[in-house]
Amino acid sequence: MARAVDTSPSSSLRQNPWLRRAVPLLVVVVLAVLPLVLTENTNDTLARIGVFAVAVLGLNVVMGYTGQVSLGQIFFVGLGAYVTGYGVQQGWNVVLAFLAACLAAAVAGLVVALAAARLGGLAIAMVTIALPIVGVPLAKRLSDVTGGSQGLSARFAEAPEATGLYDDQWVLYVVLVIGGAVFLLTRALVRGKYGRAFAIVKGNEAVASSMGISPYRYKVLAFTIASLIGGISGFLYMFVIQYTSPETMSFGHSIELLAAMVIGGAGSIIGSLLGGAYYVLVPELTNQVDSSLTALLQGVILLAVLFVLPGGLASLLRRLTRGRRRSGAGSGAAAPPTTPLSTAVSGTSAEEPGKERQGHA
Amino acid sequence: MTLLELEDVTASYGPVQVLEGVSLSVPENGAVGILGANGAGKTTTLRAISGTVRAGGRIVFDGKDIRGLRPDQVAALGIAHVPEGRGTLGDLSVRDNLRVGAYLRKDRKGVAEDIDFCLDLFPNLAERITSNASALSGGEQQMLAVGRAIMSKPRLLLLDEASLGLAPSTAKNVYDAIRKLRLTSGIAMLVVEQNANLAFTLVDSATVLETGRSVLTGTSAELKGMDEIRRAYLGG
Amino acid sequence: MGTFVQLVVDGLSTGSVYAAIALAIVLVHQATGLINFAQGGMAVLAVYIAWWLTTKDVPLILAILVSIAFSIAFGAVVERFLMRRFERGDPDTAVVVTIGLLTLITGVAGWLWTYNNQQFPSLFSLDTVNFLGVSVSQRSLGTTAVIIVVMVLLQALFVGTKLGLALRAVANNPESAAFSGLPVGRLLMVGWGLAAALGAVAGALVAPQLTLTPGMLDNALVYALAAVILGGLTSPVGVVVAAWLIGVLENLAAVYVSFIGYDLKVAVPFILIFVVLIVRPQGLFGRKTVVRV
Amino acid sequence: GREGGDGGDRGSGGEASPGITDDSVTLGISTPLSGATAGPGTCTVAGITAYFGMKNAEGGVEFGDGKTRTVEIEALDDTYDPQQAKANYDQLKDDVFAMTAGLGTPTNRAWRDAAIADEVPQALIMTGDPLFSDPEESPWQLGFVPIYQNEGEAFGELLASSGQQHRVAILSQNDDYGEGYVEGFKSAVEGADNIEIVEELTYEATDTSVDAQMTELAASDADVMFNAMSLVPLAVSALQKAQQLNWTPSWFLPSNTSSPGGVLTPGGATAFPGVYSVAFSKAPAGPAAGDPDVVEYLAALKQYGDYQDPPAFPHCQWSWMVGATLEQAFGEMTEPTRENFMEALRGISGFEAPLMLPDTSVDTTEAGQPAVSTVVVQKYNGKGYDTVTTFE
Amino acid sequence: MAAELVLQDVDLQFGGIKVLQEVSFTVEPGQIFGLVGPNGAGKTSLFNCISGHYTPTAGAVRIDGTEVQGARPATLARHGLARTFQHPALQLHETVLENVLLGGHSRLPGSPLAWAVRTPGTRRAEKDLRAEALDLLERNGLAWAAHLPADELSHGLHKGVELCRALLMKPRLLLLDEPAAGLPHAEVEQLIATVRRLRSEDDITVVIVEHHMGLIAALTDRVVVLDHGRKLMEGTAAEAQSDPRVIEAYIGKDAADDAA
Numbered sequence A: 001m002a003r004a005v006d007t008s009p010s011s012s013l014r015q016n017p018w019l020r021r022a023v024p025l026l027v028v029v030v031l032a033v034l035p036l037v038l039t040e041n042t043n044d045t046l047a048r049i050g051v052f053a054v055a056v057l058g059l060n061v062v063m064g065y066t067g068q069v070s071l072g073q074i075f076f077v078g079l080g081a082y083v084t085g086y087g088v089q090q091g092w093n094v095v096l097a098f099l100a101a102c103l104a105a106a107v108a109g110l111v112v113a114l115a116a117a118r119l120g121g122l123a124i125a126m127v128t129i130a131l132p133i134v135g136v137p138l139a140k141r142l143s144d145v146t147g148g149s150q151g152l153s154a155r156f157a158e159a160p161e162a163t164g165l166y167d168d169q170w171v172l173y174v175v176l177v178i179g180g181a182v183f184l185l186t187r188a189l190v191r192g193k194y195g196r197a198f199a200i201v202k203g204n205e206a207v208a209s210s211m212g213i214s215p216y217r218y219k220v221l222a223f224t225i226a227s228l229i230g231g232i233s234g235f236l237y238m239f240v241i242q243y244t245s246p247e248t249m250s251f252g253h254s255i256e257l258l259a260a261m262v263i264g265g266a267g268s269i270i271g272s273l274l275g276g277a278y279y280v281l282v283p284e285l286t287n288q289v290d291s292s293l294t295a296l297l298q299g300v301i302l303l304a305v306l307f308v309l310p311g312g313l314a315s316l317l318r319r320l321t322r323g324r325r326r327s328g329a330g331s332g333a334a335a336p337p338t339t340p341l342s343t344a345v346s347g348t349s350a351e352e353p354g355k356e357r358q359g360h361a
Numbered sequence B: 001m002t003l004l005e006l007e008d009v010t011a012s013y014g015p016v017q018v019l020e021g022v023s024l025s026v027p028e029n030g031a032v033g034i035l036g037a038n039g040a041g042k043t044t045t046l047r048a049i050s051g052t053v054r055a056g057g058r059i060v061f062d063g064k065d066i067r068g069l070r071p072d073q074v075a076a077l078g079i080a081h082v083p084e085g086r087g088t089l090g091d092l093s094v095r096d097n098l099r100v101g102a103y104l105r106k107d108r109k110g111v112a113e114d115i116d117f118c119l120d121l122f123p124n125l126a127e128r129i130t131s132n133a134s135a136l137s138g139g140e141q142q143m144l145a146v147g148r149a150i151m152s153k154p155r156l157l158l159l160d161e162a163s164l165g166l167a168p169s170t171a172k173n174v175y176d177a178i179r180k181l182r183l184t185s186g187i188a189m190l191v192v193e194q195n196a197n198l199a200f201t202l203v204d205s206a207t208v209l210e211t212g213r214s215v216l217t218g219t220s221a222e223l224k225g226m227d228e229i230r231r232a233y234l235g236g
Numbered sequence C: 001m002g003t004f005v006q007l008v009v010d011g012l013s014t015g016s017v018y019a020a021i022a023l024a025i026v027l028v029h030q031a032t033g034l035i036n037f038a039q040g041g042m043a044v045l046a047v048y049i050a051w052w053l054t055t056k057d058v059p060l061i062l063a064i065l066v067s068i069a070f071s072i073a074f075g076a077v078v079e080r081f082l083m084r085r086f087e088r089g090d091p092d093t094a095v096v097v098t099i100g101l102l103t104l105i106t107g108v109a110g111w112l113w114t115y116n117n118q119q120f121p122s123l124f125s126l127d128t129v130n131f132l133g134v135s136v137s138q139r140s141l142g143t144t145a146v147i148i149v150v151m152v153l154l155q156a157l158f159v160g161t162k163l164g165l166a167l168r169a170v171a172n173n174p175e176s177a178a179f180s181g182l183p184v185g186r187l188l189m190v191g192w193g194l195a196a197a198l199g200a201v202a203g204a205l206v207a208p209q210l211t212l213t214p215g216m217l218d219n220a221l222v223y224a225l226a227a228v229i230l231g232g233l234t235s236p237v238g239v240v241v242a243a244w245l246i247g248v249l250e251n252l253a254a255v256y257v258s259f260i261g262y263d264l265k266v267a268v269p270f271i272l273i274f275v276v277l278i279v280r281p282q283g284l285f286g287r288k289t290v291v292r293v
Numbered sequence D: 001g002r003e004g005g006d007g008g009d010r011g012s013g014g015e016a017s018p019g020i021t022d023d024s025v026t027l028g029i030s031t032p033l034s035g036a037t038a039g040p041g042t043c044t045v046a047g048i049t050a051y052f053g054m055k056n057a058e059g060g061v062e063f064g065d066g067k068t069r070t071v072e073i074e075a076l077d078d079t080y081d082p083q084q085a086k087a088n089y090d091q092l093k094d095d096v097f098a099m100t101a102g103l104g105t106p107t108n109r110a111w112r113d114a115a116i117a118d119e120v121p122q123a124l125i126m127t128g129d130p131l132f133s134d135p136e137e138s139p140w141q142l143g144f145v146p147i148y149q150n151e152g153e154a155f156g157e158l159l160a161s162s163g164q165q166h167r168v169a170i171l172s173q174n175d176d177y178g179e180g181y182v183e184g185f186k187s188a189v190e191g192a193d194n195i196e197i198v199e200e201l202t203y204e205a206t207d208t209s210v211d212a213q214m215t216e217l218a219a220s221d222a223d224v225m226f227n228a229m230s231l232v233p234l235a236v237s238a239l240q241k242a243q244q245l246n247w248t249p250s251w252f253l254p255s256n257t258s259s260p261g262g263v264l265t266p267g268g269a270t271a272f273p274g275v276y277s278v279a280f281s282k283a284p285a286g287p288a289a290g291d292p293d294v295v296e297y298l299a300a301l302k303q304y305g306d307y308q309d310p311p312a313f314p315h316c317q318w319s320w321m322v323g324a325t326l327e328q329a330f331g332e333m334t335e336p337t338r339e340n341f342m343e344a345l346r347g348i349s350g351f352e353a354p355l356m357l358p359d360t361s362v363d364t365t366e367a368g369q370p371a372v373s374t375v376v377v378q379k380y381n382g383k384g385y386d387t388v389t390t391f392e
Numbered sequence E: 001m002a003a004e005l006v007l008q009d010v011d012l013q014f015g016g017i018k019v020l021q022e023v024s025f026t027v028e029p030g031q032i033f034g035l036v037g038p039n040g041a042g043k044t045s046l047f048n049c050i051s052g053h054y055t056p057t058a059g060a061v062r063i064d065g066t067e068v069q070g071a072r073p074a075t076l077a078r079h080g081l082a083r084t085f086q087h088p089a090l091q092l093h094e095t096v097l098e099n100v101l102l103g104g105h106s107r108l109p110g111s112p113l114a115w116a117v118r119t120p121g122t123r124r125a126e127k128d129l130r131a132e133a134l135d136l137l138e139r140n141g142l143a144w145a146a147h148l149p150a151d152e153l154s155h156g157l158h159k160g161v162e163l164c165r166a167l168l169m170k171p172r173l174l175l176l177d178e179p180a181a182g183l184p185h186a187e188v189e190q191l192i193a194t195v196r197r198l199r200s201e202d203d204i205t206v207v208i209v210e211h212h213m214g215l216i217a218a219l220t221d222r223v224v225v226l227d228h229g230r231k232l233m234e235g236t237a238a239e240a241q242s243d244p245r246v247i248e249a250y251i252g253k254d255a256a257d258d259a260a
């Protein structure tokens, strides 16, 4: 059998149990030290990446993994931000504000999903796009709570005295801890039982249901989780940006989140991170190049990235580590057993095409 | 006169090479079968001919090397492929599927006649003529796929398990009709078929594939006489 | 009463603006199976070209014709050199590519012609026609008439012609269509070209009213998409009717349903979509797709 | 910011703030340069860039400390997204001496707190939000354009003093912009028994059409239309729709949608008995075209502002005036520090910036008011505007 | 453990099309039951009615005495019904093993939160299920393919993967839709052995739709022949094969002669 067994160095490196344990440790250490050594500006940028990486991660849960095109993710980010901002202004404890943001977004997501998950395909896209589109005037209408079109400021990100940290370092640490936890939990969730269920709901609802997986319930579940994660992202948004207004949830941002998700890599955890980075860094980059041509440059970059990597940035990583699965299967074993004809008859009359002309004419 | 000649054809999906040298030839107006276990490369061989998988070696149709042509260019030369699985356009009605089959033809009248011919051959389709193809039963979809191929009036018909999911009598009718087409219109065919008993009612000769190689070629009679073939493909 | 009828008529003429873009979206979807977010952007580009020509003293009608010709070529080029790479892949990726294209086109238009508002001359006069105490501008009537003509043509294309059949076949399953000898690539280019041409017509119709800017159609796009989903992706007649329905109901809801008002009237099309699609998932006039197990 | 805590020590030290050297000073702008508000946003950059481009070409700007510096502008695009504006600010704050001229309420609010904490000036920005002109709340901020209330009020006062009965219809943008105008207008006509507001509607900035609103307003048969609208396309189509409905009231438009070429001509404004607006800057078209201020401005805008067309938004003029006002402040600065700059900035009064209309001036000393708080009411004359003092 | 299945006067219509009309039969616990008939007779639709993918227009479907028509497929699946599809529907980009693991979904305990924090319970359950799935693949001769993406398998093997997926559900009632389609003769023999073992070792009731009359004859205790949505006859496979009506409608005269 010609099935090539890949034994490239990258795949064998990843097989090494020591390395597999050492790499996460190294990552944690690096993340712990980085905020201390980086400049304020870099820390700010990293924190913002964290905010949007979490938002994209939520979108990935509902769309990348479960296949429901959601154009409403930014609404939940906005909702989380508003609830946080409101809570802080009312003098709530920050933890309480965090929980409230999560809860509000999750409950709103649940309610929307109970209705929207009955629809499929593009219909769900249109119903979810309504969230930001209606959310903006709604936020204005509820100006007593939201501050109307002038928005809501909340400063609650000062580093506690005891830590001896600068504000930007403190902010980044908080983003790293919360964002990191969300990423790890989500990663585990989309690997096992629920990940498989989400994937089959995306792939084939009829099959899903015949496996005991109610597509409706799992769509609602995925949507709710995505909203919850959106709410967390909203909390972080408020923590990092310290301001929100109706413009936060303008539907253009929802579409940008979608683009970031696909560019990072749909259905990929690391892709969510890359998507968040894309969301934050590309506008900065294009601003550096020529701030009057940002739209043009962003369009070019988006198209160029996808043209080279249709599977998103994460597919680059995946490409580098390909073959790992094959070699995991054990070399030699990966060939189908076939009817043992060749040993018995090969050679006897093979490659004698002359004979086939003897048929009817 | 050889219509189609495969010489040492190789093919791969990405890095995985699955055909390692398939050779066979189909004479003008001939009918050749391909036998082989699951995964032997039968489907891939047909796909190599119709241009849906990248192939190496030589694939000569009517004196012209067609390797590297796009599927629609191959079809335009008169090769119709009934693919494995659902070979229909699900969102189009049964009639539209048949009309698409005749896309390359310019003779309006002939097309209308051939649609009637297909509906005669497959009464099920006549009953569901305005239904979306995706609403049809598995067997009905298979009928439609065959019908679509017939509609194009090909010179060479590539049949990939055309009897899959067909009731025994229907399968037999289809093969009878194809045999008749061969007599009346001079179509040649290359037939992949797990139901070897059925296949041998149609083909004059067959090639046996094993892990991407043609290991054995012979006339129907020769092959039917071989123990291994009987045990693996014919039963009894 | 007079106001009520006038509001209905206003809604119809606003709906016609949505319908114009919606038709182009339907065409590209029928021909390629994609939702093209850049449809509006491509239309704006065409209008800019026509506008630029009129500033060079080219007669309006000629300028529009040139922009249509340009659009056919542009649509085909976009398909051939950009979309083709994504046609076999994940549809979400292709949609995001069209979003990127929209960003790029908007950027290019802003760069070449600035973000200033430009007045694009109208094919129809602004004079009004009065009947039943209601006044409508000739421009609205003209726009609506053109849209009805385009709608009929599209319906005829898809139902009656071999080209329409081939376009649908390719959109449904390119690989399978190729087995019947359909030149998939060329048909996709034709589909994009036609849709872009239609977009150019739509753009030229609505630009005088919306005022030409690079983002002219951004807000209308959402409504157009709503009309497309509501009317049924496969039905030109359906989307036009849906667009009108949206335009009218939105106005009536804003005026007569107090808790909606002008700020939340934008919710109307989405509520409508939700209610209708629960009952008819294929949209008002769409052809039902059957997914069998 | 990391400097946040130690700002106090630095106050009197005289050590130079970031973004300023002995021969140059850098100003930062975050404003929309793409997206729906890119038109006016681009203008805000073009005007000030043109102004300092011209000054730099003349050798630079003279500062109060005796040094002559060239002025560099670093403008970033925020697409009217608060988050992006904050990011732009974060990126610029260590490199620029002061932030200025940026357009937008939410975008400027997004980093207001941070600017206060970092002690970075957010000077002469383009928003009529009163918050920025409250020195208690916003020590490092100062708005440039009149607060929205002032503009509405000016027209309201004119109307109230007309001596005739007026029925007013209001159509306003559903945000602080529209609300501010309406609030100012109402406070001016409050108690005036000759004014009756007969219908009041709003629209969203994302709407494609205001036909329905116009139909409803026309049915009210008002003789004055107070139209607090910031979007050019909608302003044009509102004027057109009113004519189609045969409703031709006197019309009020705010300063940023009253461009004769961009709005009134296409809108067919001559059909109305009077179209009024408020302004503090000369319009480059119309009667003022021959004015030497205008000539100089238009030439510089082309040459240094990279802005080829005649400006369709007043923001180009306004940011030109921002440039002049900044120059005025620079001239009073004795130390190259941000603190000193703010002090100097807050000490300008009676400054008639170029392009300013008679009876208006820059006055930064009045608490609760932006740099420009005086406006005059103008009336369209078919080509440009004439200042009026009575409503007829 | 094996389930009893009773259909009583089941009707099914789509628009004007009568797909099933008054179909009644009983499958005893532990039986291997055949369902044959010409194309479009309604066999797959009948499966869909049993598994909940379609709701009969009229009539009753009872599993172990409980009426289940109208119940959701997922509910039925959790109560011990498993099926394969006429057109295999695998997750093509997932590995074969992942595809099979899907069958064990309902048997895995734990809330989303438990899986997100990877409690020891969920880890153990996952590990056990993997072992079980690999064992099933092994027994069906597919262990070599466990870690390949499903789309790298040839078409004929997809049926086998589907069967493993269904078996991992530990069903009491198993519906197989044309399991032998696309298999060469030798593999059909294998399949027959596998299904026999299902009955004897796992105590499952099996209903099979199949056009492969050899398989039907070898396996089934009883068959129902459908034609145009109606029950044409019921009896043993041998009775069916010699029934003139069945020969006329389904097997074909020549084919019957050939077989004879």
Ligand SMILES: Nc1ncnc2c1ncn2[C@@H]1O[C@H](COP(=O)(O)OP(=O)(O)OP(=O)(O)O)[C@@H](O)[C@H]1O
Binding pocket: B013, B016, B018, B036, B037, B038, B039, B040, B041, B042, B043, B044, B045, B084, E151, E152, E153, E154, E155, E156, E157, E182
């Ligand atoms: N998309 C693919 N990617 C990688 N490998 C593939 C792909 N499709 C088929 N293969 C492999 O190619 C080989 C030949 O497959 P092919 O479909 O030609 O077999 P076949 O003889 O038609 O089998 P069957 O009787 O099951 O249809 C198999 O080993 C299969 O695993």
Ligand SMILES: Nc1ncnc2c1ncn2[C@@H]1O[C@H](COP(=O)(O)OP(=O)(O)OP(=O)(O)O)[C@@H](O)[C@H]1O
Binding pocket: B128, B135, B136, B137, B138, B139, B140, B165, B167, C290, C292, E014, E017, E019, E037, E038, E039, E040, E041, E042, E043, E044, E045, E046, E086
């Ligand atoms: N969802 C549906 N919508 C419309 N018609 C349907 C639907 N499902 C089934 N039918 C019709 O019901 C009839 C029976 O289909 P079914 O799939 O049950 O046949 P079958 O007996 O399984 O045939 P085969 O042996 O070909 O698989 C067919 O004519 C089919 O077109």
Ligand SMILES: [Mg+2]
Binding pocket: B042, B043, B044, B084, E154, E155, E156
């Ligand atoms: Mg095959």
Ligand SMILES: [Mg+2]
Binding pocket: B137, B138, B139, E043, E044, E045, E086
């Ligand atoms: Mg069936």
